[in-house]
Amino acid sequence: xxxxxxxxxxxxxxxxxxxxxxxxxxxxxxxxxxxxxxxxxxxxxxxxxxxxxxxxxxxxxxxxxxxxxxxxxxxxxxxxxxxxxxxxxxxxxxxxxxxxxxxxxxxxxxxxxxxxxxxxxxxxxxxxxxxxxxxxxxxxxxxxxxxxxxxxxxxxxxxxxxxxxxxxxxxxxxxxxxxxxxxxxxxxxxxxxxxxxxxxxxxxxxxxxxxxxxxxxxxxxxxxxxxxxxxxxxxxxxxxxxxxxxxxxxxxxxxxxxxxxxxxxxxxxxxxxxxxxxxxxxxxxxxxxxxxxxxxxxxxxxxxxxxxxxxxxxxxxxxxxxxxxxxxxxxxxxxxxxxxxxxxxxxxxxxxxxxxxxxxxxxxxxxxxxxxxxxxxxxxxxxxxxxxxxxxxxxxxxxxxxxxxxxxxxxxxxxxxxxxxxxxxxxxxxxxxxxxxxxxxxxxxxxxxxxxxxxxxxxxxxxxxxxxxxxxxxxxxxxxxxxxxxxxxxxxxxxxxxxxxxxxxxxxxxxxxxxxxxxxxxxxxxxxxxxxxxxxxxxxxxxxxxxxxxxxxxxxxxxxxxxxxxxxxxxxxxxxxxxxxxxxxxxxxxxxxxxxxxxxxxxxxxxxxxxxxxxxxxxxxxxxxxxxxxxxxxxxxxxxx
Numbered sequence: 224x225x226x227x228x229x230x231x232x233x234x235x236x237x238x239x240x241x242x243x244x245x246x247x248x249x250x251x252x253x254x255x256x257x258x259x260x261x262x263x264x265x266x267x268x269x270x271x272x273x274x275x276x277x278x279x280x281x282x283x284x285x286x287x288x289x290x291x292x293x294x295x296x297x298x299x300x301x302x303x304x305x306x307x308x309x310x311x312x313x314x315x316x317x318x319x320x321x322x323x324x325x326x327x328x329x330x331x332x333x334x335x336x337x338x339x340x341x342x343x344x345x346x347x348x349x350x351x352x353x354x355x356x357x358x359x360x361x362x363x364x365x366x367x368x369x370x371x372x373x374x375x376x377x378x379x380x381x382x383x384x385x386x387x388x389x390x391x392x393x394x395x396x397x398x399x400x401x402x403x404x405x406x407x408x409x410x411x412x413x414x415x416x417x418x419x420x421x422x423x424x425x426x427x428x429x430x431x432x433x434x435x436x437x438x439x440x441x442x443x444x445x446x447x448x449x450x451x452x453x454x455x456x457x458x459x460x461x462x463x464x465x466x467x468x469x470x471x472x473x474x475x476x477x478x479x480x481x482x483x484x485x486x487x488x489x490x491x492x493x494x495x496x497x498x499x500x501x502x503x504x505x506x507x508x509x510x511x512x513x514x515x516x517x518x519x520x521x522x523x524x525x526x527x528x529x530x531x532x533x534x535x536x537x538x539x540x541x542x543x544x545x546x547x548x549x550x551x552x553x554x555x556x557x558x559x560x561x562x563x564x565x566x567x568x569x570x571x572x573x574x575x576x577x578x579x580x581x582x583x584x585x586x587x588x589x590x591x592x593x594x595x596x597x598x599x600x601x602x603x604x605x606x607x608x609x610x611x612x613x614x615x616x617x618x619x620x621x622x623x624x625x626x627x628x629x630x631x632x633x634x635x636x637x638x639x640x641x642x643x644x645x646x647x648x649x650x651x652x653x654x655x656x657x658x659x660x661x662x663x664x665x666x667x668x669x670x671x672x673x674x675x676x677x678x679x680x681x682x683x684x685x686x687x688x689x690x691x692x693x694x695x696x697x698x699x700x701x702x703x704x705x706x707x708x709x710x711x712x713x714x715x716x717x718x719x720x721x722x723x724x725x726x727x728x729x730x731x732x733x734x735x736x737x738x739x740x741x742x743x744x745x746x747x748x749x750x751x752x753x754x755x756x757x758x759x760x761x762x763x764x765x766x767x768x769x770x771x772x773x774x775x776x777x778x779x780x781x782x783x784x785x786x787x788x789x790x791x792x793x794x795x796x797x798x799x800x801x802x803x804x805x806x807x808x809x810x811x812x813x814x815x816x817x818x819x820x821x822x823x824x825x826x827x828x829x830x831x832x833x834x835x836x837x838x839x840x841x842x843x844x845x846x847x848x849x850x851x852x853x854x855x856x857x858x859x860x861x862x863x864x
Contacts, residue, residue, distance in 0.1 A: 327691070797854040
């Protein structure tokens, strides 16, 4: 008999009357083994999410993979802690991933504007964001989680809870994750920073008359992301790339070919307009249209949140139980909250060296964080953390901060760096609020101790800050590389750097930005997802095309399944295998870069047949076959029939 969540887990009873899976919530789920396993997973998910997120612009939530992996390891090292221990481990995995999902949006932008960020600066603003995000979320969690039980469904929390309760299935999931890790790791060793013995990008370029570009990067990490996010998101992103590479770029190229000799590209005085190829057109013009689309999408998203903001604050203030809880819980909340605020002011003084800027920046960062942390907690209850509009809320916050900086006359490079560090504080607080609230909902459903989850999540978040800041600094040289197929696309960080530096200097190509804004408005009127389309428009088509291939594999698996039960089981196995692809590709890729920086490995340069399109096509076929066969041939267990 399969274990199930208690009656009322999805609603039907008031929050205070719900009886959780484990009724003794004073029972501890933690010990040293749980803490160590949780810290390892927090580190792994923080590093892999930072790497994959900067490469693809998309991140994968760690709750379900964390619960699967945690269940397997706890079964070996801390079996007596049961589901409560597994819950703490998945919360810590989510803590590490949440940090990366926010920090990579803004902190790398400092490198992109031509400045430098120190490890201390990154860690300070990150830890401040973690503490403040958890502190504010803790003040409203009773209302959001208990009083709104059955109203705010927390879909991903419920999926994690189901996974924990039915954790006897973790063995199969671990098997498929292991297969994916092996495939992703092996291909990354061949084509990435370890050996680099073969080309993995299929490339075709149009003629001078019609300047188009089609590329496919044979990357297991990106293919895995495509399987996980599915056809709708992948196809929308690829549609954005199709528009940019087969319509906008050729159209701009048609007119620039008519330019007189001596007319130069606006941001490259050494390049004549009439000599631009598809890559130059994309880098100097098309990407700014994409930036305008993302900017408009973020602002529209923020405007749409206004009713939610008002309702969240009003209902939170009126909620009777929002001030309830033990004295220990309340005092811990205040310590964490005040700790985040104090760190924000200390960081402000250290990074700016200007007392007025430190005070203004810190106060505005705290106010904007307070506002959007509450919204993030509520939205997580509706759409989950995977769909949380972190970038939109961050864009709105940065626009407000940038305008304040301009009014105050703080517009040089050092001021822009300070602005982006304050922005990093805000985005970390927002991202942490989603992951923390989601983890506390799981704790409420399974019956864990919320104070224990708070402590473990905070530890994981701080470790995540250290790991992500270190990862970004380690990759800083590669983040600066531009041109065709850069190692890291950094769509969100590129937008943040373009937006803040452009507003401060007044040198944005406003015609391109405004064109992108109106394209976004058209998408909004057509009720299409602006940010998804805009990210696809901005990203290299090599990235979006392989993501689409991953989604098409999922469609194939679904269509060839005999019934819904078989389809559900095979897709679940596919998600596990794809999580392994993402982990293998990102962890092995990051390890290769570490060894490369240390001088242990020296990547080769592909030559001859290995450097051509044919070799890349062979790799693509091999990746598709190796990924599809294990999923399509997986068997459905008798108890799932």
